Amino acid sequence: MKKKWYEYLWLAEALYWILGLCNILFAWLGMLFFAIPLVMAVAGGDKAYCNRYCGRGQLLELLGSKLKLSPGRRPPEFLRSRWFRCGFLAFFMTMFGLMLFSTYQVFAGAPLRQSVTLLWTFRLPWEWVRVDMVSPWIAQFAFGFFSVMMTSTVLGLLTMVLFRPRSWCVYCPMGTMTQEICRLKHRKEDFCCGRESKKNCRASEIAGK
Amino acid sequence: MAQAAKIALVGRECVACGCCEKVCPKNAIYVRSGVIAQVDGEKCVGCGRCAKICPAAVISVAQREGDI
Numbered sequence: 001m002k003k004k005w006y007e008y009l010w011l012a013e014a015l016y017w018i019l020g021l022c023n024i025l026f027a028w029l030g031m032l033f034f035a036i037p038l039v040m041a042v043a044g045g046d047k048a049y050c051n052r053y054c055g056r057g058q059l060l061e062l063l064g065s066k067l068k069l070s071p072g073r074r075p076p077e078f079l080r081s082r083w084f085r086c087g088f089l090a091f092f093m094t095m096f097g098l099m100l101f102s103t104y105q106v107f108a109g110a111p112l113r114q115s116v117t118l119l120w121t122f123r124l125p126w127e128w129v130r131v132d133m134v135s136p137w138i139a140q141f142a143f144g145f146f147s148v149m150m151t152s153t154v155l156g157l158l159t160m161v162l163f164r165p166r167s168w169c170v171y172c173p174m175g176t177m178t179q180e181i182c183r184l185k186h187r188k189e190d191f192c193c194g195r196e197s198k199k200n201c202r203a204s205e206i207a208g209k
Numbered sequence: 210m211a212q213a214a215k216i217a218l219v220g221r222e223c224v225a226c227g228c229c230e231k232v233c234p235k236n237a238i239y240v241r242s243g244v245i246a247q248v249d250g251e252k253c254v255g256c257g258r259c260a261k262i263c264p265a266a267v268i269s270v271a272q273r274e275g276d277i
Contacts, residue, residue: 041243045242045243046240046242046243047225047226047227047240047243048243050225050226050227051225051226051227051230051240052227057226061228072261074266075264075265075266079265080222080224080265080266080267081222082222085224163264164262164263164264164266165262165264166226166228166262166264167264168264169224169226169228169264169265170224170226170264170265175224175225175226176224178243179224179225179243179244181243182225182242182243182244183243183244185242185243186242186243186244189241189242189244191241191242191244191245
């Protein structure tokens with residue numbers, strides 16, 4: 001079957017990393033990966049981005065399934081629980097907020113910190129890149145945003161090599177956020193389980209075990 | 210046409226990622242309203258591809274029982 005154009009969006013993800021490693025200012029492009037799913041969920045009321053257009057998901061699928069880097073093991077149950085997914089979303093948004101605050105601090109006159117922080121802990125020096133052509137706060141946001149993108153990618157790769165290729169999708173903050181938006185938008189619909197018939201819902205509960 | 214003996218079942222903790230949609234040879238599973246994957250009982254043949262790919266492992270294949 002002929003592939004559709006959006007099945008090549010993993011190239012966009014790969015290109016993002018190449019551009020970002022060449023010049024950190026390209027990290028700003030990552031805002032598209034944040035904005036598009038939100039717009040689709042709010043305007044369209046679905047997870048079309050996750051379902052079709054997510055380049056990161058496609059890349060993980062490619063690495064995990066085609067290159068066989070994933071063992072295909074079942075992920076632990078806590079990973080898919082609502083409390084963990086929402087908790088991780090809250091944590092991620094808090095860290096995102098702190099990143100925005102440090103951008104504001106630089107805007108207000110604080111010195112630019114040329115480093116990328118991996119997994120919110122490890123500070124990687126990133127002084128080899130030229131960012132003097134833009135305002136320091138623009139560069140600071142790029143460093144912060146690239147840290148967010150790199151951290152989430154590393155987590156995605158880690159869970160890919162431990163469990164199933166797209167295990168990241170289970171706790172992806174954007175996925176959780178868009179699903180909650182959809183849940184809210186379609187709150188009048190009955191989503192008791194994944195059956196077309198309302199009968200035998202218990203069977204779906206068993207499926208979740 | 211006789212229905213297959215088995216059918217895919219989706220658990221409530223589905224993350225609606227849509228991985229199952231892509232691998233289903235019968236287009237029997239789809240993400241409904243961005244909330245949960247839903248199985249079309251008429252089309253599903255219980256092949257289990259969706260269960261194998263599901264990153265959250267919330268899909269299982271079971272014997273059909275009556276309406277299931």
